[in-house]
Amino acid sequence: MPIPLVNSIASWFLKKRFHQMELFLKYPNEVQFELLQVLLHTAKHTEVGKQYDFGSITNYRTFAERVPIKSYEDYESMIQRSRMGENNIFWPTPIKWFAKSSGTTGAKSKFIPVSDESLEDCHYAAGKDLLCMYLNNNENSKLFTGKSLRLGGSKELYKNKGTYYGDLSAIIIDNMPFWAEFSSTPSSEVSLMSNWEFKMQAIVNETIQENVTSLAGVPSWMLVLLNQVLETTGHKSVFEVWENLEVYFHGGVSFEPYVDQYNKILPGNSFKYYEIYNASEGFFAIQDHNDSSELLLMLDYGIFYEFIPMETYGSSAEKVIPLSEVEVGKNYAVIITTNAGLWRYKIGDTVRFTSIHPYRIKVSGRTKHHINVFGEELIIENTEEALRKTAKITGSEIVDYTVAPIFMREKEKGAHEWIIEFKKSPEDLAHFAHILDQKLQEVNSDYEAKRYNDITLTMLRIREARPNLFYDWLKKNDKLGGQHKIPRLSNKRIYLEELIELNKVGSYSS
Numbered sequence: 001m002p003i004p005l006v007n008s009i010a011s012w013f014l015k016k017r018f019h020q021m022e023l024f025l026k027y028p029n030e031v032q033f034e035l036l037q038v039l040l041h042t043a044k045h046t047e048v049g050k051q052y053d054f055g056s057i058t059n060y061r062t063f064a065e066r067v068p069i070k071s072y073e074d075y076e077s078m079i080q081r082s083r084m085g086e087n088n089i090f091w092p093t094p095i096k097w098f099a100k101s102s103g104t105t106g107a108k109s110k111f112i113p114v115s116d117e118s119l120e121d122c123h124y125a126a127g128k129d130l131l132c133m134y135l136n137n138n139e140n141s142k143l144f145t146g147k148s149l150r151l152g153g154s155k156e157l158y159k160n161k162g163t164y165y166g167d168l169s170a171i172i173i174d175n176m177p178f179w180a181e182f183s184s185t186p187s188s189e190v191s192l193m194s195n196w197e198f199k200m201q202a203i204v205n206e207t208i209q210e211n212v213t214s215l216a217g218v219p220s221w222m223l224v225l226l227n228q229v230l231e232t233t234g235h236k237s238v239f240e241v242w243e244n245l246e247v248y249f250h251g252g253v254s255f256e257p258y259v260d261q262y263n264k265i266l267p268g269n270s271f272k273y274y275e276i277y278n279a280s281e282g283f284f285a286i287q288d289h290n291d292s293s294e295l296l297l298m299l300d301y302g303i304f305y306e307f308i309p310m311e312t313y314g315s316s317a318e319k320v321i322p323l324s325e326v327e328v329g330k331n332y333a334v335i336i337t338t339n340a341g342l343w344r345y346k347i348g349d350t351v352r353f354t355s356i357h358p359y360r361i362k363v364s365g366r367t368k369h370h371i372n373v374f375g376e377e378l379i380i381e382n383t384e385e386a387l388r389k390t391a392k393i394t395g396s397e398i399v400d401y402t403v404a405p406i407f408m409r410e411k412e413k414g415a416h417e418w419i420i421e422f423k424k425s426p427e428d429l430a431h432f433a434h435i436l437d438q439k440l441q442e443v444n445s446d447y448e449a450k451r452y453n454d455i456t457l458t459m460l461r462i463r464e465a466r467p468n469l470f471y472d473w474l475k476k477n478d479k480l481g482g483q484h485k486i487p488r489l490s491n492k493r494i495y496l497e498e499l500i501e502l503n504k505v506g507s508y509s510s
Contacts, residue, residue: 017128017129017132018132018136020300021129021300023300024298024299024300025358028299028323028324028358028359029322029323029324031299031300032299032304032305032322032323032324033060035299035300035302035303035304036060036063036304036337037058039302039304039337039338039339040054040055040057040063041054041055042092042339043090043091043092043341045088045092046088046089046090046091046092046341047078047088047089047090048078048089048090048341048343052066052067053066060322064306064320064322067343067344068344069320069335069344069346070343070344070345070346071345071346072110072345075090075342075345078090079098079111079112079113080111082095082098082113082163083098083111083160083161083163083165084160084161084163085161085162085163089341090113090341090342090343091113091115091339091340091341093115093116093117095113095114095115095163095340095341096116096162096163096164097113097114097115097119097163097164097165097171097175098111098112098113098114098163098164098165099111099112099114099165099166099167099168099171099280100112100165100166100167101167101168101279101280110280111165112168112280112281112340112342113340113341113342114168114171114280114340115339115340115341117302117339117340118282118302118338118339118340119171119172119175121301121302121339122282122283122301122302122303122338122339123168123172123278123282123283124172125283125301126276126278126283126286126298126301129286129298130249130274130276130286131143133274133286133287133288134247134249134272134274137288137289137290138246138247138272138290141246141247142213142244142246143213143214143246143247144183144213145211145213145244146210146211146212146213146214146242146244147183147184147185147210147211147212147213147214148183148184148185148212148213148214148215148216149184149185149186149203149207149210149212149214149215149216149217150169150173150184150185150186150191150216150217151203151215151216151217151218151221151222151225152167152169152170152172152173152191152217168279168280169191170191170192173188173191173192174188174192185206185207185210185212186202186203186206186207187206190202190203190206191203196480197480200224200225200228201228201232203225204225204228204229204232205232207229208229208232208233208241210242211242211244212241212242212244212245213242213244213245213246213247214245214246214247214248214249215245215247215248215249215250216248216249216250217250217252218250218251218252218253219250219252219253219254219255219258219262220253220258220400220486222248222250223258223261223262226238226265227265229241230265236265237265237266237267238265238266239266239267239268245266245271246270246271246272247271247272247273247274248262248266248271248272248273248274249274249275249276250273250274250275250276251275251276251277251278254363254380254381254384255273255275256384256385256387256388257384257387257388257391257398257400257401259388260388260391260392260397261397261423272290272291274286274287275287275293275295276295277295277361277363279347279349281336281338281340281342281345281347282301282302282303282336282338282340283298283301284297284298284301284303284334285297285298285361286298293362294354294355294360294361294362295360295361295362295363296358296359296360297323297358297359297360297361299323299359302338302339303336303337303338303339304336304337304338305322305323305334305335305336306320306321306322306323306335306336306337306344307320307321307322307323307326307332307333307334307335307351308320308321308332308333308335309321309330309331309332310330310331310332310333310350310367310377311331313333313367314367320335323359326353326356326359327353327356328353328354328355328356329352329353329354330352330353331350331351331352331364331379332350332351332352332353333346333348333349333350333367334346334347334349334350334351335347346367348366348367348368349363349365349366349367350363350364350365350366350367350370350379351363351364352364352381362381363381364379364380364381365379365380365381365488365489366380368490369487369488369489369490370489370491371403371404371405371416371489371490371491372491373405373407373414373491374405374414374450374456374457375446375450375456376444376446376447376450376456376457377444377446377447378403378416378440378444378446378447378489379444379489380488380489382440382443382444382447383401383403383440383488383489385439385443386436386439386440386442386443387401387436387439389435389439390432390435390436390439393435394426394427394428394431394432394435395424395426395427396422396424396425396426396432397422397423397424398420398421398422398423399421399422399423399470400420400421400465400469400470400486401418401419401420401421401486401488402418402419402486402487402488402489402490402495402496402499403416403417403418403488403489403490403496404416404417404489404490404491404492404493404495404496405417405491405493406461413454413456413457413458414456414457414458415457415458415459415460415461416457416460416461417460417461417462417463417493417496418433418436418460418461418462418463419462419463419464419465419469419496419499419500419503420462420463420464420465421464421465421466421467421468421469421470422464422465425464429462429464432462433459433460433461433462434459436460436462437451437459437460440460463500463503465499465503466503469499469502469503470486470499472502473486473498473499473502474486476502
């Protein structure tokens with residue numbers, strides 16, 4: 001199909017979609033409340049709907065008072081029944097798909113329900129919106145002259161009592177219309193390979209023959225793939241392999257630690273980066289402008305949002321608020337109610353609002369991934385920013401890291417212990433630690449207060465990881481693949497101690 005015609009069709013769709021988006025941009029709270037009413041009405045005859053009498057709920061206050069906040073563990077028995085083929089438990093239409101997710105650190109698998117409605121009206125709708133926003137901001141785009149290189153999960157789909165489970169990416173790929181296969185690479189057969197290490201080389205072998213114009217996937221794993229592409233081809237720049245490559249759509253983990261490494265293999269200012277915020281539970285936000293660090297919260301994907309201010313999270317004073325009550329600059333835990341039957345569900349992510357007209361966010365971390373042993377309230381957003389600044393000053397490059405507390409003992413004060421794997425090590429690790437400590441104090445006033453005159457926290461300590469340590473840790477824990485992430489911050493030393501032990505032995509990643 002000629003590119004002008006493709007762009008004309010995309011432009012038509014874009015204008016049509018923008019009319020719908022104008023509704024939630026102008027009337028966000030009204031759109032959210034109406035959505036909540038639709039969800040309640042749709043599910044009023046389900047088991048959960050009858051339990052909480054959804055049919056009589058006419059306002060947000062009643063909804064909040066009557067329906068409790070729940071975690072995955074609270075849903076697990078109902079989800080297990082649904083996986084066994086029972087219907088009408090928490091959502092009226094049969095649920096055939098379950099996105100298997102181990103979470104960021106937990107060994108235990110989660111099976112997140114994916115209804116037909118969430119697949120179409122959330123995940124696929126978001127994919128279309130992402131392309132529309134990108135094309136609207138880049139009128140001369142030649143995105144459709146080539147293919148999109150997608151780097152998804154590594155699990156196949158498995159059948160269980162008439163239902164299926166696997167990575168969300170596998171579910172999405174399996175349900176894609178036939179024509180989508182022609183615009184994507186690698187083939188579904190390679191995309192869904194379960195052995196991650198064989199799969200990476202298979203992707204390289206297949207995609208270097210294609211005209212790739214866009215990339216999509218998690219930054220950490222995409223970087224591994226692109227470096228493997230360069231190693232296989234002998235080139236120094238990715239543009240030497242794919243000269244028409246113009247944009248990378250990324251999400252899953254923070255892009256901050258990887259910026260400089262991407263700039264080296266994708267040099268120049270014309271290449272675009274577009275961030276998305278999605279999970280097995282839904283697609284939540286999209287970068288809607290070039291060169292923006294903020295994401296537009298999408299309010300009409302069948303997801304009703306609530307938030308818990310992190311200063312109250314997990315305490316007796318915990319407070320849950322609707323979207324209309326959020327404030328700019330505050331850190332919130334995200335609670336969702338969805339068109340897949342998750343009711344007031346804690347997804348485990350935290351966000352910070354950068355704007356409320358319209359509602360724009362930055363993903364700040366995980367509710368379980370912070371360090372607050374000494375009142376320092378250190379979050380991933382702090383560590384990523386401080387690390388990037390430190391790496392730039394010291395001329396170093398970081399592959400991965402994790403941080404845990406050193407607990408107080410008798411008269412000894414506490415500290416933070418880091419283990420960092422460098423692609424390019426700093427000349428002086430002690431100097432690197434000193435700069436990192438300074439930058440953490442600049443971005444986090446609570447950390448600065450606890451570090452003042454070593455009042456509570458002493459100087460942070462850094463261990464340098466051997467090459468491939470984090471890759472080996474993932475492999476050992478059966479967590480290789482696009483959906484799995486390194487645990488960045490923890491109030492416990494479990495992951496750090498495992499990595500320290502593994503750091504003593506040689507690599508087995510070759």
